[in-house]
Amino acid sequence: MESEKKERVAPPPHHVLVLPFPVQGHINPMLQFAKRLASTASGIFRVTLATTVFFSETVQVKLTGGSVRLDTISDGYDRGGFMEAATPEAYHRRLDEVGSRTLVKLIERHKGSDRPFTCLIYDTSMHWALDVAAGLGLTGVAFYTQSCAAFAIYYYAYQGRLRLAVEPSEEGGRRTLSFPGLPPLSVSDLPSLLFEEGSSYEPVLSLKTKQFSNLDKADSVLFNTTQELESEVVSVLKGFWPVKTIGPTLPFMYLDETSSGTSREEDKDYGYNYYKPSSTNYIAWLDSKPEGSVAYVSFGSIAATSERQMAELAWGLRDSGVYFIWVVRASEQQKLPKEFAAETEERGLVVTWCNQLQVLAHGATGCFVTHCGWNSVLEALSLGVPMVGVPQWTDQPTNAKYVEDVWGVGVRAKADQEGVVRREEMETCVRQVLEGTSRRGEEIRSNARKWREMVKGAVREGGSSDKNMQEFVGELVNSDL
Ligand code: UDP
Secondary structure, eight states, rough: HHHHHHHHHOOSSEEEEEEEOSSHHHHHHHHHHHHHHHHHHHTTTTEOOOOOOOOHHHHHHHHTSSSSEEEOOOSSEEEEEEEHHHSSHHHHHHHHIIIHHHHHHHHHHHHHHHSSSOOEEEOOOOEEEEEEHHHHHOOOEEEEOOHHHHHHHHHHHHTTOOOOOOOHHHHHHHOOOOTTSOOOEEESOGGGGGGGGTSSTTTHHHHHHTTTGGGOOEEEESSSTTTTTTHHHHHHHTSSSSSOOOOOOOOOOGOTTTSSSSEEEEEEEOOOOSSOOOSSSSHHHHSSOOOOOOOEEOTTTOOOOOHHHHHHHHHHHHHHOOEEEOOOGGGGGGGGGTTTTHHHTEEEEEEEOOOOHHHHHSSSEEEEEEEOOOOHHHHHHHOOOEEOOOOOOOTHHHHHIIIISSSSSSSEEEOTTSSOOOOHHHHHHHHHHHHHHHHHHHHHHHHHHHHHHHHHHHHHSSHHHHHHHHHHHHHHHHTTT
């Protein structure tokens, strides 16, 4: 009788579709978010993650047996993804067109099932998805995978309050700009895309500003950040949209050891990596190093470093005399100076890809030389690892500004007139942050510990992000959205 009753229980009425922009730095946080949503509202929601045909194969492996299902749309480049497109512009044009068409198909295919989609949580990089949701009667929720500060700056640009396409001339570079909710910014702290008009980045910038064109229609706007990290700008943004900070969406095992929210096994199984981690046993290598003695160096999944910059980084690391583990993707390896491996084999390890969270969480890791991609910054903040910022493009200069001046958890390496960070600068920054013998170094390390507790507190039960997540789920359940 009992089991018969159970079988007749109605299926959960809510089916949420999560749609990330198809690149590593967007899929990962939205996948983690999807997983958290499924566990927070377990039994109430079904959660499906949609990605492109091309990416679905690599994601699929990680989803086997998990609580999040997988479905696909097409970006029009099923065999090679964005790498197959002739230009970023061509990619975005095709994604807009084929993506929206196949998203409609996906939602309609489920309409006749016992679990039709009721809500679409879309990456704001695909603003057209909100129109699809509205057209098909779904709740539309925007998800922004970068900082509130970057979002606000793009919004001011969209409003015309920031002049686009101004070269950051020497004079202009020294000018301080004031915007509501943001610290005083110099031109070099702004996202680089604002200066790239006419270049191949223009479509990326237009994507960043187009996201505002229909955002007023979103039922909620979620950010992968915490209230504490960006309190002033969060307050400003709340005046425009129904904003909720719910981050960081890292696996719970790295944030809250006491959590029963998601199982550790599922966490382990669930990260998303487009690149295959190196077969080198870098964890064993880290195990053999003293506490806090290693500089971890990585510039993320997209940034291509110039050959000159690569050489300066390489020699700076060598000259610093510290242990280092450096992620150089296979496509970048030929830029390493020829003699580098031989000259540094005692102290350094170069890998093509790693499990970054595992490396940052390792006791031997004492500092993170980073391009300041938002995920990397959030990961380092959550694990209390001080940073040396070497920003490359997009929002990274703004993130580096916050790392150095707002949170005081690192330094931004100064670039020369050609935009290259020289070896001497690299050496000084790494030693200052890693060795921490100066007053500044001590402060940085103490701030990193302070922010780690603050960020972890936000996702623990009753913390700001946890409360926002519960509130969001409540609104969805009660269909207030
Ligand atoms: N990452 C990783 N292994 C690596 C390098 C990076 O797992 O060897 C992950 C990192 O943990 C982060 C993401 O890739 O989650 C990079 O995102 P981020 O926003 O920092 O930079 P992007 O790749 O978007 O420039």
